[in-house]
Amino acid sequence: MKKILLLxxxxxxxxxxxxxxxTTYFVLNVKGIVKIKKTGKIxxxxxxxxxxxxxxxxxxxxxxxxxxxxxxxxxxxxxQTAKSSELYCVLSEILNPGxxxxxxxxxxxxxxxxxxxxxxxxxxxxLGSTKKWISPIAxxxxxxxxxxxxxxWKGETxxxxxxxxxxxxxxxxxxxxxxxxKNISPDETTNPTLYYKKGASTSQICLFTISFPNxxxxxxxxxxxxxxxxxxxxxxxxxxxxxxxxIYGKTExxxxxxxxxxxxGAY
Numbered sequence: 001m002k003k004i005l006l007l008x009x010x011x012x013x014x015x016x017x018x019x020x021x022x023t024t025y026f027v028l029n030v031k032g033i034v035k036i037k038k039t040g041k042i043x044x045x046x047x048x049x050x051x052x053x054x055x056x057x058x059x060x061x062x063x064x065x066x067x068x069x070x071x072x073x074x075x076x077x078x079x080q081t082a083k084s085s086e087l088y089c090v091l092s093e094i095l096n097p098g099x100x101x102x103x104x105x106x107x108x109x110x111x112x113x114x115x116x117x118x119x120x121x122x123x124x125x126x127l128g129s130t131k132k133w134i135s136p137i138a139x140x141x142x143x144x145x146x147x148x149x150x151x152x153w154k155g156e157t158x159x160x161x162x163x164x165x166x167x168x169x170x171x172x173x174x175x176x177x178x179x180x181x182k183n184i185s186p187d188e189t190t191n192p193t194l195y196y197k198k199g200a201s202t203s204q205i206c207l208f209t210i211s212f213p214n215x216x217x218x219x220x221x222x223x224x225x226x227x228x229x230x231x232x233x234x235x236x237x238x239x240x241x242x243x244x245x246x247i248y249g250k251t252e253x254x255x256x257x258x259x260x261x262x263x264x265g266a267y
Contacts, residue, residue, distance in 0.1 A: 022052055023068050024069075025048070025067065026046060026228055027045055028224050028228075028243065029045060029063075029064070030064050030065075031247070032057065034064055036049075049066065051091045051092040053090070054089065056088055057089065060080065067225065067229075069228075071095070073098040073239075073242070073243060074095045074098060075095075075246060076094050077096060078094065109135065109139075115134070115206070118132065119194050119208055119210065120194075124210050124252070125210075126251075127215070127259035128172075128212075128255075128258075129171060129172035130171050131170050135167075141164040144197075146161055146162065147161075147169055147195065149208050150192070151189040151191055152190045152191050153179060171210060173186070194208045211248075213248050215263070219263050219264065221247065237257055
């Protein structure tokens with residue numbers, strides 16, 4: 001009888017150890033359709049997962065951003081070696097560190113190279129709207145000299161002048177993608193290109209690769225991230241930027257600060 005009791009105690013201890021050794025993760029974002037294999041439930045923001053959980057991915061390009069108290073922010077991607085139509089992976093086996101902390105410097109545009117880097121090199125994602133200072137010596141802006149974006153919409157060439165104030169251009173989705181007083185989807189446009197008009201001459205600068213993430217979805221992501229972080233102020237923004245980079249791509253700190261204050265509140 002004593003041996004049976006000892007055996008039961010040992011089993012209980014091992015079970016407790018196994019439970020305590022599990023790490024809990026909270027979902028911050030899901031790209032694609034990812035399910036919990038056991039239940040078939042589709043993952044969504046704020047779902048809670050154990051690192052022992054098996055996930056079902058529908059594409060090798062699916063990505064899940066998660067966070068835990070123990071390991072911080074991580075990225076889940078299905079293994080490249082999996083070849084089935086549904087990719088089954090144990091969470092603990094596909095953990096990848098998220099992008100590290102990024103520089104908090106935003107910078108200004110002082111020459112044509114910086115201008116091309118800003119608008120064309122690596123697609124820039126803007127939350128809501130943003131302002132960017134441009135050297136008035138390199139690119140003066142007034143009634144005769146200004147920047148504009150040209151794109152094609154339903155076979156029609158559309159030119160949209162970029163608004164400016166105190167040597168800063170304003171980049172706003174509603175201003176850019178409005179035709180005849182109606183908002184249009186950027187997805188309906190093709191060949192967006194930045195131009196600079198100087199007097200009577202017009203020069204093509206570069207491709208216009210600015211994109212605008214869905215604001216409701218972004219608010220949901222940032223709110224969930226804030227719930228699981230204790231950092232405040234600039235430390236919080238510094239940790240938020242890499243998350244946004246992993247999800248969207250390049251963002252700018254000044255734009256992120258402004259958007260968080262407006263949509264999330266004090267940070």
